Amino acid sequence: MSKYSLHEIIYGHHDLRVHVPISSCTLATGAQEVYRAIEDYIKRTGVSAEIHRVGCMGLCFLDPWIMIAGKNLPPAIYANVKPLDVEKILDRYLSEDLSGAYALRFRIDDKDYGIPLLDDKPEWKYQVRFVSRNCGIIDPESIDEYIRTGGYEGLRKALKMKPEEVIEVVRKSGLRGRGGAGFPTWLKWKITYEQKSDEKYVICNGDEGDPGAFMNRLLAESDPHRVVEGLIIAAYAVGATKGYIFVRAEKPLMADRLEKAVVEARKKGFLGEKILGTSFNFDIEVYRSAGAFVCGEETALIAAIEGRARPRQRPPYPAVSGLWGKPTLVNNVETLAHVATIFQVGVEEFTKYGTEKSKGTKMFCVTGAVKRTGVYEVPVGTTIKKLVYELAGGPIEGRKVKAVQVGGPSGGCIPFNLFDLELDYETLQAYGAIMGSGGLVVIDDSGCMVNVAKYFTDFTLAESCGKCLPCRVGMKIMNDILGRIVNGEGDVSDIEVLRDLGVSIIKTSLCGLGGSAPNPVLSTLRYFDNEYREHIENRKCPAKVCPKLVTYVIINEKCRGCGVCARQCPANAITGAAGKPHYIDSSKCVRCGACLISCPFGAIEKT
Amino acid sequence: MVKVKVNNVEIDVPPGSYIIDAIEKAGFKVPLLCYLQDLFNEATCRICIVKANGRIVPSCRFPVQEGMVITTSDDELSKMRKINFELVLATHNIICWNCYRKGSCLLVSLSKELGVEGIPVCSECSLYGDLCLVKQGIPCLGPLTIAGCEAECTKQNAPCIGCRGFVSSTSTWRNALRFYKENNIKKEDLEAITRIFWPILPSRFQNLIREVYMQ
Amino acid sequence: MSRVEISKIEYAIETDVLRLVETIISKHGCNRSKLIPILQDIQNELKYLPRKVLEVVSSKLGVPISDIISVASFYHQFRLEPVGEYVFQVCFGTACYLRGASNVYEALKLATSKVSITVEKARCFGCCSLAPVVMVISTRTGEKYIHGRLNTNDARKIALKYSATIRK
Numbered sequence: 001m002s003k004y005s006l007h008e009i010i011y012g013h014h015d016l017r018v019h020v021p022i023s024s025c026t027l028a029t030g031a032q033e034v035y036r037a038i039e040d041y042i043k044r045t046g047v048s049a050e051i052h053r054v055g056c057m058g059l060c061f062l063d064p065w066i067m068i069a070g071k072n073l074p075p076a077i078y079a080n081v082k083p084l085d086v087e088k089i090l091d092r093y094l095s096e097d098l099s100g101a102y103a104l105r106f107r108i109d110d111k112d113y114g115i116p117l118l119d120d121k122p123e124w125k126y127q128v129r130f131v132s133r134n135c136g137i138i139d140p141e142s143i144d145e146y147i148r149t150g151g152y153e154g155l156r157k158a159l160k161m162k163p164e165e166v167i168e169v170v171r172k173s174g175l176r177g178r179g180g181a182g183f184p185t186w187l188k189w190k191i192t193y194e195q196k197s198d199e200k201y202v203i204c205n206g207d208e209g210d211p212g213a214f215m216n217r218l219l220a221e222s223d224p225h226r227v228v229e230g231l232i233i234a235a236y237a238v239g240a241t242k243g244y245i246f247v248r249a250e251k252p253l254m255a256d257r258l259e260k261a262v263v264e265a266r267k268k269g270f271l272g273e274k275i276l277g278t279s280f281n282f283d284i285e286v287y288r289s290a291g292a293f294v295c296g297e298e299t300a301l302i303a304a305i306e307g308r309a310r311p312r313q314r315p316p317y318p319a320v321s322g323l324w325g326k327p328t329l330v331n332n333v334e335t336l337a338h339v340a341t342i343f344q345v346g347v348e349e350f351t352k353y354g355t356e357k358s359k360g361t362k363m364f365c366v367t368g369a370v371k372r373t374g375v376y377e378v379p380v381g382t383t384i385k386k387l388v389y390e391l392a393g394g395p396i397e398g399r400k401v402k403a404v405q406v407g408g409p410s411g412g413c414i415p416f417n418l419f420d421l422e423l424d425y426e427t428l429q430a431y432g433a434i435m436g437s438g439g440l441v442v443i444d445d446s447g448c449m450v451n452v453a454k455y456f457t458d459f460t461l462a463e464s465c466g467k468c469l470p471c472r473v474g475m476k477i478m479n480d481i482l483g484r485i486v487n488g489e490g491d492v493s494d495i496e497v498l499r500d501l502g503v504s505i506i507k508t509s510l511c512g513l514g515g516s517a518p519n520p521v522l523s524t525l526r527y528f529d530n531e532y533r534e535h536i537e538n539r540k541c542p543a544k545v546c547p548k549l550v551t552y553v554i555i556n557e558k559c560r561g562c563g564v565c566a567r568q569c570p571a572n573a574i575t576g577a578a579g580k581p582h583y584i585d586s587s588k589c590v591r592c593g594a595c596l597i598s599c600p601f602g603a604i605e606k607t
Numbered sequence: 608m609v610k611v612k613v614n615n616v617e618i619d620v621p622p623g624s625y626i627i628d629a630i631e632k633a634g635f636k637v638p639l640l641c642y643l644q645d646l647f648n649e650a651t652c653r654i655c656i657v658k659a660n661g662r663i664v665p666s667c668r669f670p671v672q673e674g675m676v677i678t679t680s681d682d683e684l685s686k687m688r689k690i691n692f693e694l695v696l697a698t699h700n701i702i703c704w705n706c707y708r709k710g711s712c713l714l715v716s717l718s719k720e721l722g723v724e725g726i727p728v729c730s731e732c733s734l735y736g737d738l739c740l741v742k743q744g745i746p747c748l749g750p751l752t753i754a755g756c757e758a759e760c761t762k763q764n765a766p767c768i769g770c771r772g773f774v775s776s777t778s779t780w781r782n783a784l785r786f787y788k789e790n791n792i793k794k795e796d797l798e799a800i801t802r803i804f805w806p807i808l809p810s811r812f813q814n815l816i817r818e819v820y821m822q
Numbered sequence: 823m824s825r826v827e828i829s830k831i832e833y834a835i836e837t838d839v840l841r842l843v844e845t846i847i848s849k850h851g852c853n854r855s856k857l858i859p860i861l862q863d864i865q866n867e868l869k870y871l872p873r874k875v876l877e878v879v880s881s882k883l884g885v886p887i888s889d890i891i892s893v894a895s896f897y898h899q900f901r902l903e904p905v906g907e908y909v910f911q912v913c914f915g916t917a918c919y920l921r922g923a924s925n926v927y928e929a930l931k932l933a934t935s936k937v938s939i940t941v942e943k944a945r946c947f948g949c950c951s952l953a954p955v956v957m958v959i960s961t962r963t964g965e966k967y968i969h970g971r972l973n974t975n976d977a978r979k980i981a982l983k984y985s986a987t988i989r990k
Binding site: 441 | 853854855856857858859861864889892893895897898899900914915916917919920922925927928929932933944946947948949950951952953955968970973974975979
């Protein structure tokens with residue numbers, strides 16, 4: 001986007017333009033209330049102003065943020081805004097006092113307001129905003145703003161080419177599926193293109209189920225037209241007439257925005273019959289899934305649209321025989337957004353970034369024990385250290401990072417000493433994790449790796465569709481064994497059983513869910529063998545997390561006998577006379593930790 | 608026709624055939640469980656796995672490709688088949704002593720074929736039509752002993768003393784212990800005879816005995 | 823089966839519920855592929871999927887009841903049991919779990935055992951920076967409230983706050 005159009009969108013045609021992000025994550029932190037407070041302010045003061053609804057920048061730690069752009073003033077971003085602060089912030093801003101702002105979007109003159117530029121902040125500086133370029137800048141519900149930033153230009157260019165040429169462009173870009181496995185996108189397109197069939201389908205896979213990954217949601221909520229445009233280009237390339245966008249019902253805003261985008265695109269003639277005066281006909285339906293992790297798997301996703309559940313054995317691959325037995329192309333949200341952007345700005349812009357084998361950028365969600373949680377778009381091949389320490393700001397004060405979990409329940413844990421690894425498909429696979437959708441959960445020394453492994457098997461166990469045996473029963477047994485270990489009832493032989501069973505499940509499962517479900521266990525066994533042994537041999541949880549292996553005790557010297565803990569205890573396990581040290585009956589204690597939080601004197605400790 | 612190689616035997620099969628067809632045509636066998644040719648072919652049990660061009664795939668539902676090299680057995684395959692079959696047994700209610708199939712079932716034959724030690728001697732015992740000794744109140748180790756000995760003991764009408772070893776399937780243990788209890792085998796007798804497997808009973812087994820006998 | 827159980831299953835489906843199901847099915851069309859949207863709409867109206875209603879859907883669509891229950895039990899969104907006045911969804915995403923979602927869950931369970939509140943584990947909401955998160959849904963009005971950065975004490979306070987608003 002050129003500086004000019006960015007300037008234009010940020011300032012609009014009023015004296016004052018306030019940008020408020022309305023997306024799931026900001027709404028959860030109260031953006032709606034902030035929006036109302038700004039409305040009130042404008043009504044009350046009568047200033048010529050406009051509120052601009054935008055998507056989310058991806059800097060979740062700022063939520064809810066607002067950006068104010070006033071005449072002759074630089075646009076300033078304010079973080080963690082509360083409805084009550086709105087008046088003060090706007091008053092000050094209008095009197096040219098920018099103190100309290102988090103950063104300036106850009107400068108308009110040389111005047112120094114003592115506020116850093118967003119571009120100088122590490123969490124922004126190291127990012128390459130390629131597909132997320134519009135996130136947090138344009139109104140996601142306005143097709144005009146998208147078009148003004150160069151939207152649907154890519155489609156125009158693609159429609160002037162032959163389908164083979166479109167596929168050739170994608171081949172040159174070296175784009176690989178951003179949904180996890182990293183299959184070359186052009187190859188998938190080519191196979192679908194080569195099938196002879198009266199009907200073909202394209203599906204956008206927006207069934208983002210990995211806990212800790214929400215880049216697809218963010219992208220589709222903040223810039224839905226980019227996804228729609230990508231899907232239309234894909235449909236043109238493979239010769240499809242009907243497309244689906246598959247979205248989780250749990251993410252209603254994402255579905256609503258995509259639905260609205262489809263309606264608007266249809267009005268403008270980007271969808272429907274004879275698109276842009278060519279003979280190409282295509283339409284899109286937004287499909288709301290009822291929510292199942294396995295639906296991220298192509299064949300299960302197709303089964304869900306057909307009104308069934310469960311994946312099936314591949315081959316035949318969906319590219320050959322998919323929805324209703326017709327050739328079907330399934331691509332991830334981010335992949336399609338990349339396609340649209342590549343056609344808009346050209347292949348060279350894309351291939352500038354990335355590694356030899358995987359080009360371009362990838363959005364990563366960094367959550368867990370870091371200072372700056374959020375979604376960061378960086379070139380493929382950025383090191384974990386850079387992402388976790390420089391962009392996300394490293395661990396919370398006084399803590400040490402122990403590992404990072406990459407790729408959700410199908411991925412693995414990478415220990416701290418391997419943080420120099422580059423984030424790309426092959427490297428991660430070699431070290432027992434996967435790129436997956438790109439969720440990174442940072443685990444610090446307060447996390448127990450065995451417990452984390454148990455958590456992921458709980459997840460996959462609940463999400464297993466139950467069709468094939470290794471995943472259905474094998475995961476149950478792995479879960480049982482881990483349950484025994486975290487309860488301090490493990491046996492040394494269990495480790496070997498977990499390893500053998502895990503490898504067997506990976507190699508013999510029917511679909512990708514089972515084929516990757518043991519990864520969290522295998523990778524923690526590989527790098528945190530000592531923690532397993534500590535649980536099994538010494539019946540101790542080094543991080544003091546596993547409830548059965550932790551006891552809460554009151555330190556007599558510190559206890560003043562105030563009785564706060566006894567009142568908080570849900571199990572009535574704490575007794576003691578007023579003014580005298582209290583005592584916890586560990587046979588009654590349910591290990592909820594309520595007493596530890598409530599004690600004003602820090603007299604309760606975990607051992 | 609598609610040319611494939613099964614364990615170094617070259618063979619032609621019609622296009623669209625599954626690997627299992629090629630294997631059978633070449634005269635080899637793979638263990639099958641959930642596969643019922645035209646009735647049920649969903650590749651769910653993963654017992655019939657083979658290696659096609661080095662990759663592990665279910666032979667019942669994987670189409671052949673030109674020049675495919677198929678291996679029907681090696682160490683890795685048999686290990687994984689065994690694991691998967693143990694998973695079947697782990698969810699199966701193994702009560703061979705009370706089962707109407709009288710030992711003539713797919714699970715018993717597969718467990719012998721794959722060398723999985725999860726099925727108790729009772730499966731064979733009932734095959735010969737012998738009267739169950741436990742049901743007569745005699746402490747016999749049949750319900751807890753690995754099958755495969757041709758049940759010599761019972762042929763001589765003597766109780767099984769467990770020389771084949773302890774069954775590995777935990778789901779069998781609980782059923783067996785309940786069966787002993789139902790037939791009034793004393794807890795002490797049971798503890799005495801199971802000592803053949805270990806000098807000191809493992810705590811997990813001991814706890815189970817206590818649990819079942821307390822109910 | 824005891825007599826009580828028989829009478830439970832054999833109760834006549836109320837006519838207005840039947841009409842509702844019929845309108846929903848005619849809106850989507852009598853097509854197997856529309857099964858999931860049909861069930862979603864029914865659940866939006868009835869808050870859960872009663873067995874009897876599933877049987878009606880089965881006969882209308884000509885899909886075996888086993889298939890319908892297979893779909894209804896497979897997807898998380900569908901509930902086969904009635905719910906309370908409020909539904910507390912405790913996020914069990916990785917970030918929330920690591921920051922003690924299970925303790926919050928237990929605390930909520932304990933605190934709401936005697937009132938008409940359903941506490942359930944939910945999949946990641948994508949609000950990982952607020953971990954641990956609880957979403958409170960009022961089944962009467964459909965309003966949703968999100969509470970973030972909770973500990974067990976906060977959880978108990980929330981449970982008390984909402985229990986107090988439930989009409990006796």
